[in-house]
Amino acid sequence: MPDISPDRLDGYLLVAGILFVAGVFAIISRRNAIGVLIGIELMLNAAALQFAAYGRFAPSAADPQGQTAAVFVVVVAAAEAAVALALFFAVYRTFRDVDLEATRELRS
């Protein structure tokens, strides 16, 4: 059984795992591109939380490598959100919708 306590790794791993699985479900099952983006953000957050948790309980805790890696995850998420929303804007101007099923212009 997982040991739920702020001083143990288990609780953080449990939360991060649930977030990751929820993100995967959202990415596969959503038809709207913004819903897919929400799923991606959930997965990125799960990864950042794992980095931070493992970095916190690392052998040499004085060396915050995990925290630094989590900051880079946030940076990548910010860049990804900016580009994704620009793409949504462009797709919306063309198709009047960001439904992934409706935007099939490139389909052969």
Place this chain on the structure above:
Amino acid sequence: MIETFLFVVSSLLAIAGAIGAALVRNLFHASLLLGLCLLGIAGLYLFLEQHWLACVQVVVYIGGILVLILFATLFSADVMGAVQRRSPALLAAGGLAAVLASAVVVRLALAGRSAADARPAGDMRPDAFEGDTFTVGDLLMGDWFVPFFAAGLLLTVALVGSVVIVQRFRRPAGEVADA
């Protein structure tokens, strides 16, 4: 005791927000639930004694990315009425992918936990943690300088690129509207 209680509250906030954001039909509600989830994760960062990361989470994620997503939701669909219907096939595919992903996640978490438990006793104790802002700054300017520089380049390229994407589609959109 109170610490454990607040830890559980933060965890439940993150979990409920994530599951809600994945399941709720209305996209606007899903975005707001994502904000709840991000807030819970910020609380978990506080318990990891990574205060700076918690601040970054609130400022960049909730203040930046979530506002962008809310903006996109507001301009893209008729907001409150936009109920996203999902076909049973998509839901089944999502469920299957979720089951596969949870199998992988559980396996990795067990491996990571046993690796953490295999270390000498005392390592899991949260004593003498020095993951403060100064050490992170030293790392960014030292060992992590190349990734730091690459992240700056990535952000610049992403911002310029998004402006270019939107600009390029401005003119054809007018032609489409005329046709």
